[in-house]
Amino acid sequence: MALSLKKFLPHLLVIIGFIALSLAYFSPVLSGKQIFQSDIMQYIGMSKQQTDFRAATGEETYWTNSAFGGMPTYQLGAQYPHNYIKKLDSVLRFLPRPADYLFLYFIGFYILLLTLKVNYKLAALGALAFGFSTYLIIILGVGHNSKAHAIAYMPLVLSGILLVFQKNYIWGFLLTTVAMALELSANHYQMTYYLLLLVLILGAVYLFDAYKKKLLPHFFKSVGILFFAVILAIGMNATNIMATQEYVKESTRGKSELTINPDGTPKAITSGLDKDYITEYSYGFLETFNLFIPRLLGGGNGEDVGKDSEMYKFYTSIGASPVEAMREVKHTPTYWGNQPIVEAPAYVGAVVLFLFVFALFVVKGRLKWWLVGGTIMSLLLSYGKNLGILTDFFIDYVPMYDKFRAVSSIQVILELCIPILAIFGLVHLFNDFEKNEGKLKALKIAAGISGGLAILFLLFKGSFDFVGVNDGYYRQAYGEYGQSFVDALKADRKAMFTTDALRTLILVLLSAGAIWLFLKKKLSQNMLVVVFAVLILFDLINVDRRYVNNENFVSPLQVSKPYQANAADLEILKDDGHFRVLDVASSGARASYFHNSLSGYHAAKLGRYNELFNFYIAQNNINVLNMFNTKYIIADDEKGGVFPYKNEDANGNAWFISDLEKVNSANAEMTALDSLDTKTKAVTTQELSTAKFSIDSSATIKLSSYKPNYLKYNSNNPNDGFAVFSEVYYGDGWNAYIDGELQPHYRVNYVLRGMPIPKGQHTVEFKFEPQVIKTGSSIALGSSVLFGILILVGFVYVRKRVSENSNATS
Template identity: 70%
Template sequence: MQFSIKKLLPHVLVLLGFVIISLAYFNPVLKGKAIYQNDIVQYIGMSKQQTDFKAETGEETYWTNSAFGGMPTYQLGARYPHNYIKKLDSALRFLPRPADYLFLYLLSFYVFLLVLKVDFKLAVLGALAFGFSTYLIIILGVGHNSKAHAIAYMPLVLSGILLVFQKRYIVGFLLTTIAMGLELVANHFQMTYYLMFLVIVLGIAYLVDAYKKQMLTHYFKSIGVLVAAVALSIALNATNFLATKEYVKESKRSKSELTINPDRSPKEVTSGLDRDYITQFSYGITETFNLFIPRFTGGGNAEDVGKDSATYEAYRKLGATTTQAAQEVKRAPTYWGDQPIVEAPAYVGAAILFLFVFALFLVKGRLKWWLVGGTLFSLLLSYGKNLGFLTDFFIDYIPLYNKFRAVSSIQVILELCIPALAIFGLVRLFNDFESKDDKLKALKYSAIITGGITLVFLLFKASLFDFVGSNDGFYRQSYGQDFVDALKTDRKSLFTQDAIRTLILVLLSAGVIYLFIKDTLKERLVIVIFGALILFDLVGVDRRYVNNDDFVSGVKMSKPFQASEVDKFILNDKSHYRVFDLVSGPSKPSYYHNSLNGYNAAELRRYREVFDFYIAQNNINVLNMFNTKYIVAQDEKGNAYPYENETANGNAWFVKSLKMLDSATEEIKALDSLDSKNKAVYSPHKALEYFKNIKNDYVIDSLATIKLTEVKPNYLKYQSNNTNKGFAVFSEIYYPDGWKILIDNEEVNHMRVNYILRGMEVPAGKHTIEFKFDPDVVKTGSKITLASSILLGLLLISGLFYEFKRNNKPSKV
C-alpha cells in the first residue's frame, strides 16, 4: 500500500498543479468574475425561456417559442433523464468556467502521454504545450465552449484506444467507453467527427504494424473490443444521440428540397450545407506558418499596434484626435490571410514545433507515422477551397463531411499530434538507445530547417509577401491609399517582431539540446528549461488575445441583457405574439420575447429558407403569417421603435381553401403573394395521406372563431367554435416529430402548410384543441441510457476487481 501511495503521489501533485495553473491563467474567476464570451451571451438569450420554465415548474421543456419562431431545445442545452455520464462530466469540470476546460485539456493530455509510457515529468510538458496551444485558449475567449469541451476529451479517448492495442483489454475498454461517452456529452459532433479521422489514421498505422509483426489476430480482437466500447458510449448518450439524429433531418444541415435561391437563381442541390458555406473559413496555404510564427499573417482581425505605429499616424492624418487614434489602433485590421474573420492565429509554439521537427529524425515506428499522418491530413483538409480538389472529394464522397462548416477547425487534430510527437523527441533525446551522433545529426537538421526558414522569411519578406489583406479595397475606398500603406507597414512590423521572437526560441531550444548532448546540462534541468520556454512562448501569445481584460462581473454574464424601453413597452402586451427585431442583435429579442430572431448554427432548415426568402426582406405577408405583432426598427431619428403590425394573422385562423402545389419550390414561391388569412398551400410530403381525406374548399361562418387560451413553451391550448367543418392554420412552426395533438382528448394528426406552419381539419362545433410537445425520442433514449449506465457500472466494478486481483496476485517463486 505504501508503494502504491508513493507511485500515486507525483500524479496527485501534478493534478494539483494543473488546478493551480488553470486558476492562475483565468485568475479573475477567483473574484467571482466571468469571462465575456459572445457565443455564450447569445446562447443565454436563446435559452432564457427554457431556463425560466425549468426554474418555475421543475420540468424540462424540449421546445422553445422564443427563437426562430419556435424550435426543439435539443441543441440548446436540453437536459435529459438518467444522463449519468453528464453528471460525471460535471464532476470533472469542478473548477469555475473557463478554468474547468483548461484543466480538462491538461488532465486529458497528461493521461494520454502516460498511457504512451512517457515519464510523468515529460507528460506535464506535453500537457502544457497542448493546453496552452493558442487556438484552444482562443475558443474559450469567444465562447466556443462545446468545441473546447469535445477537444478536451480527445486525448482521453485516444488513451483508451491505445490501452486496448497494448493488450490491456479490460482497462482499455472501460476507459474508451467512459472517455467516448464524455466526448459525446460535449455535443460537438464536428469535433468528434474529426477525432474519428485521427482514429482511422491511427488504426491504419497499427494495422500495417500488426501485419509486419504477424499480430493480426490481436489487432482485430482489439478492433472488436473498441467497437463494443464505442457502442456502449453511444448508448450512454442515447437520448441526445437519437434527438440529434431526429433533429438533423429537419435542420439546415440536411438536404434542401428547393431548386432556387432567395434571388430565384438556380440552386445547387446538395445533401448537406452549401459548398461555399462549408469552405468559407478555409486556411490559407501561406497561413500555415502561423503555427510557427504567431503573427505571420498579421495575427487577428483586431490587433493592438500601439501609438508608435504607422496606422496611428494615418488616423491622425485623417483628422482623428489623439484619443480617437489611440482607441482605433487597439483594433487595427492587420490580418491579411485568406479567412473572413480570425480572432487570433492558431499558434502551436516555436519551441514545440522545433521539437516536433527534431522528433522526425529520431522517432521511429507506428507512433511517428500516425502522428505525422494526422498532422498532414488535418493540415491539408484545413486548406478548404485553397486545396479544392481534395476538399471537393471529401464534400462529395465522404459521409457526413458536408454537414459541417469552418473546415479550418480540423486543425485541432494537428494541435494534438504536434505536441505529442514533440515530447517523444525529448523521450528519444533522454534515452540511451540513440547515439550521440544521431542526436547531433537530428539537432543539426532541425535547427537548419526551422531556423533557416525563419531567417529566409526575415531576409526576404519584402519579395516573398505583399502583405495585402482581402478587405484592403474597402479600407482604400474609405480611408485612402495612405491608410492601406500604413496597415501594410504595421503588418510587416508584426511579422518581423514575431519572426525574430521565433528565431530566438528556436536557437534557445537548439542550444539547450546541444548542451545536454554535450553533458553540460542534466535531464531534469532540460525539462525545467523547456517547461519555462513553452509557458513563456505560448502563454505570452495567448495573453495577447485572452486575458484579464476579457472578464466582467458574474452578474453581467448571467444576465447579459437589459430591457430597453422598447422591450418594456412590448412586454406590457400579455397576449401571445411574435417580435421581429431589426435593431437589437441576434438573441437579445429571444431573451425577452417570442422572436423571429435567433442565434444558432443549426436552426430548422425550412425556417432558415423562409427567413432568407422573405423575413429578411421584411415581407409583410410572411410576417403576418407568423403572427408578428411587433416589428422593432429605427425611427426617423435612428432610435429603436416598436411598430405595431395591425395586420398580423393572429394565433390561429380558419381558411377558405387549400391548394396543393407540385413541389416545395412552388410552395415557397407562393408565399410571396399568398392571401394567408383565407388560403393555404401545401406540397407533397410524408403527411400526404392526411390530405387525401380533407377538402379543398371550406365555408367559414362569420361567427367562427379559434382562440388560444393557454400557452407554455411545450403546450398550446385552443378553443374553436365553428358551425361548419373547417381547416385551421396555426402560426406555429411545423415539426414532424414529438408533437401530440388532441381534439377533445382524442389524438389526431396535423400537417405542414404554407411551407413552415401547422394546419389541421377541425370538426364542426365547439372543441378544445391541444398541442403537447412530448417527444418519444426522449422517452426511448432515457430508457437506453439508464440500462447502459447500469451495465457500465457493473462492468466497471467487475473490471476494477479483476485488475486489483491481477495486480495483487502473489508472484511465483
C-alpha cells in the first residue's frame, strides 16, 4: 500500500498543481465573479424560453418559439433522459467555469503523455504547453465552450486508442469508450470530426508499421476493439446524435431544394453549406507564422496598443482627451490578415515550436510520422480557399466535410500534435543511449531554422505593406482624418511585428542556450525541465493575457441576465398574447430573450426558414411578416431610442383561406410569396389528402392554449375548410390532432403549417412529440447498462489475473 501511494503521489501533486494553475489564471472566479463570454450571452438569449419552461414545469420542451419563428432545442442545451455520461462530465468539471475547461486541457494531455510512457515531469510540462496554447484560451474568452469542451477530451480519446495498440486491450477499451462518450457529449461535432481525421492518419501509420513488423493480426484486433468502443460511446450519446442527425437534414447544413438566390441568380447546388460560407474564415499563408510570432499580422481585431502607440498620438491630435484616447486604443483593429475578423492569433508558442523543430531531427518512428502528418494536414486544410485545390476536393468528395464552416479552426489538430512531439524532443534529449553529437547537430539545425526565421522577418520587415482588408473602410469612416488613422494603424502594426519577432528570437536563443548548457553538463535534467516550464509559461501566458484576463470577468448577475428590457420590450411585454416580434433595431439573440422573435443567433438554423428570411423577412415583406403573426416591429426612433411599431394587419395565430395553390417546385413556392395575399391564399408543393374546402365569413379558429411544445385551437366553421397556422413546420416531431385523433398536416407557404379541418366545432391540437428522443433515450439506457456490465467483467478479469500472477510469483 505504501509503495502504491508513493507511486501515485507525484501524479497527485501534479493534479493539485493543475487545479491551482487553472484557478490562478482565472483568479476572479475565486471571488465569485464570472467570465463574460459574448457567444454565451447569445446562447442565454436563445435558450431563455426553454430554461424558463424547465424551471417552471420540471420538463423539457425540445422546441422553442423564441428564435427564428421556432426551432428544435437540440443544439440549444436540451437535456435528455438517461444521459449518464453527462453526469460524469459534470463531475470532471468540478471547478468554476472557465477554470474547469483549462483543468480538462491539462489533465487530458497529461494522461496522453503518460500513456506514451513519458515521465510525469515532462508530461506535466507538455500539459502546460497544450493548455496555455493561445487559441485554446481565447475560445474560453469568447464563449466557444462546446468547442473547448470537445478539444479538452481529444487527448483522452487518443490515450485510449494508444493503450489498445499497446496491447493493453481492457483498459484501452474502457478508456476509449468513456473518453469518446465524453467527446461526443461535448456536442461539437466539427471538432470530433477533425479528431477523426487525425485518428485516420494515426491508423494509416500504425497499419504500415504493423505490415512491416508482421503484426497485422494485432492491428486488426485493435481496430475491432476500438470500433466496438466507439459504437458503445455513440450509443451512450444516442439521443443527441440521432436528434442532431435528424435536424441537420432540415437545417442550413442540409441540402436545399432552391436553385435560385434572392436576387434571382442561379444558386450553387450543394449537399451542405455553401462553399463561400465554409471557407469564409480561411487561414492566410503568411498567417502560418502567427503560430511562431504572435502579432506578426497584427494580432486581433481589438488590440490594446497602449499610450506609447501611434494610434494614441492620432486620437490626441484630433482633439481627444487622454482618457478618451486610452479608451479608444484598447480596441485597435491592428489585424491585417485576410480573414474577416480574428479575436487573437493562434499562437502555439516560440519555445514549443522550437522544441518541435528540434524533435523533427531527433525523434524517429511511427509516433513522429502520425504527429507530423496530422500537423501538415491541419495546416493545409486550414488554408481553405487560399489552397482551393485541396479544399474543393475535401468539400466535394470527403463525407461530411461540407457540413462545417470556419475551416481555419482545424488548426486545433496541430495545436494538439505540436506539443506532443515537442515533449518527445526532450525525451530523446534525455536518453542516455543516444549520442550527444547527434543531439548537438539537431540543436544547431533547430536553432538555425527557428532563430533564422525570426531574423529574416526582422531584416525584411520593410517588404510588407501592413495594409488590412478593412483599411479602405476606416479611411472613409474617419473622413478627413481617414488617411492619418490608417497611417497610424500601419505604424503600430509594424511596431508590433518588430517587437514580437524580436521577442520570438530571444525566446528561441534562450531555449537553444538551455539545451546547449544541458548537453555541456552545465544543467541537470530537472533544472532543464524547470527552465522550460518557466520559458513556456512566460511565453504563452504573457500572450494569452493580452486577450483573456481579469477584465473579462463581471458580476454573476451580468452573466445570468445579460440583457435589460428597453422601453419597447416593456411595452410589448404588456401584451400577453401569442405573437412574434421583428427587431430591426438590434441583432443577435437579444429579442429572443424577451419575445418570440423572428431573428436570433445560431450557426445551424432551419434551412427553409433561413432562405425565407433572406428572401423576404430581411426585406420587410409585409405579407410574409403578417403570416408569422408579427404583431410588433422594434425600430429606432428619431431620438436615438427604440419604439415598438404595432402591426394591426398581422394574420393572427391561425386563419382559414379561400385558395390553396399547388406548385411543382421550391422555387415556384418561394417566388409566389413575393406578392401572395397570405390572409386568403396559400401555396404548397405537397400533395394533400383532400383539397375540397370553402370559406365562410362566420368561420373562426382561435388559439386557446399555448406552450412552446403545445398549441390548442378552437375551430368553428359551417364548411370544410383549410387552416394556415403561423407556426414553423417541422415534420419530425410536431403532430396534429383533431378532437384527440391524429391527423396529417402539411407544409404551406414554404415554412408554415396548414391542415384541412372538417366543418363544425372542433378542438385542434399541435404537440411536439419527437420519436427520436424516445428511441435515442432507450438506446442510451441500454448502452449505459451494457457498459456498466463490461466494467464489472473487466474488473473481475483484471483482479483474477493479478491474483494469478501473485500466486505464480509466491
